[in-house]
Amino acid sequence: MIKVIIDGKETRVPKGTTILEAARALHIPIPTLCNHPKLSPYGGCRLCLVEVKGNRHPVTSCSVPASDGMEVVTSTPLLERIRKTNIELLLSDHPNDCMVCEKAGDCTLQELAYFYGIRENRFAGERRIYEKKDANPFIERDMEKCILCGLCVRVCEEVEGVSAIDFAYRGFNAKIVPSFEKALDCEFCGQCVAVCPTGALTGKMWSYKGRQKDVRDVDTVCSYCGCGCNLTLHIRRNEVVRVSSRDDTINEGWLCAKGRFGYSFVNSPERLKTPLIKEKGTFREASWDEALDLVANKLKKIRAKHGADAIAGLSSARCTNEENYLFQKFMRAAVGTNNIDHCARL
Ligand code: SF4
Ligand code: SF4
Ligand code: SF4
Ligand code: FES
Incomplete structure (x- = not known):
């Protein structure tokens, strides 16, 4: 573990942790546009710049690993000016049609433009x-x-x-x-x-x-x-x-x-909303009670005539565990057969 001090707060993080990850562990916000915690760092947007004591220039916190004893500052007038300029540059080459954009209200670029108060295009x-x-x-x-x-x-x-x-x-x-x-x-x-x-x-x-x-x-x-x-x-x-x-x-x-x-x-309007019973080659809508009675009677008849093992049940991986449990229980306890299987995957 190494010691890092960010905005005056001290933390210990495993070696290899980036400055951004260490800051997030301390709940210190740093704006980013090209970073995702589960993807490799890229260092392209330059919004995550921070100042490191002893360094002449700001560094990208998303791609620079923290080192033992490192002292970092995440917000200074210089850093905020660079961040604002970078967002302005992005917006200068952007349609800025937030009024009709699908992403408005859920767009990181729009959110950053708001927080940096960007209205005009300087470029x-x-x-x-x-x-x-x-x-x-x-x-x-x-x-x-x-x-x-x-x-x-x-x-x-x-x-x-x-x-x-x-x-x-x-x-x-x-x-x-x-x-x-x-x-x-x-x-x-x-x-x-x-x-x-x-x-x-x-x-x-x-x-x-x-x-x-x-x-x-x-x-x-x-x-x-x-x-x-x-x-x-x-x-x-x-x-x-x-x-x-x-x-x-x-x-x-x-x-x-x-x-x-x-x-x-x-x-889909074609989705079945009631059970259907087939009579003389065509389906008609039925209530659940009617449909379940029909199935129960038919299963009973088959079992009486041919025995429970003449019946098999095929369940589905699309059902929940609980539904599959109930179905096998029904086949074994109510129908009386162990002929129960499922489609592992459609
Ligand atoms: S803005 Fe969207 S489309 Fe463009 S590089 Fe980033 S993720 Fe890809
Ligand atoms: S939708 Fe296509 S381009 Fe996008 S991540 Fe998946 S495979 Fe790649
Ligand atoms: S919502 Fe975001 S992506 Fe859409 S136009 Fe506005 S800034 Fe661009
Ligand atoms: S998040 Fe884009 S450069 Fe670091």
Whole structure:
């Protein structure tokens, strides 16, 4: 362990801890745009600069490890001026259309602009103008809102192991692109959307359905497979308009394409709301009592005629543990057979 003093507060952290991590452990806020606690440091946005006693120039706290006895200051007039200028530079090459942006109210860039009181653009000049078309089915890519933080590139490589996107070109023309600048064609896990700090990456399915302030959050568990990832459903007017996952969950906020984008069935008008009974080749709606009586009578008849082992039950990995427990109990105790299995994964 090493001793670090940040803004006069002393702490002990394991060797290799960055200054930013040590500051966070002390609940000292440092603004960041290109840092994610689960991704490798990049040092691109220069917002996390801090002053270290004995150093002539500020250092990026996200990428510099703390050293024993280090004394750090996180906020001085110089640091705040640099941070403000960096945000102004980003905004000078940004559409600034927060009024209609999906991310408004939940955008780190907008939040920083607010806290630094930035209204005017001191850096008039050319702005990047990009075609917004991307034929992929899930992810809206508005590269004019991209601040080149590289979080999407790193999450795609380090978490998803896909490397579907990367930086291309240099300087003013630098841009995040899929291979050969074709339409995005990848796993569609949406991890890049989850980490993007601006409105550059959003879900096509949730465009104009409600921003963060408009939705109610309900935590639940994904029903697609046995992994049981934790989901947060964002609900507006009784409709699921978006799905995400919190960082502090068992799946650490990461989801697959099904969990993140496969929710339209929840609101589908074709979804069954009552049991159906098939008569003379066609289905008719029935009450639960009627349907359960029918199934119970048929199971009893089969058991009476052929024995309990003529019946088998197949449960699902999409059910909860409790439901699967009840189902096997029903098959063994009520029906009287051990013919019980499940689909491990659909
Ligand atoms: S990305 Fe953020 S700052 Fe940019 S337009 Fe959207 S809300 Fe505003
Ligand atoms: S959706 Fe997933 S696989 Fe596709 S670019 Fe984003 S992180 Fe990579
Ligand atoms: S698309 Fe988003 S996450 Fe990717 S570099 Fe641009 S701002 Fe960062
Ligand atoms: S967070 Fe450190 S440079 Fe961006």
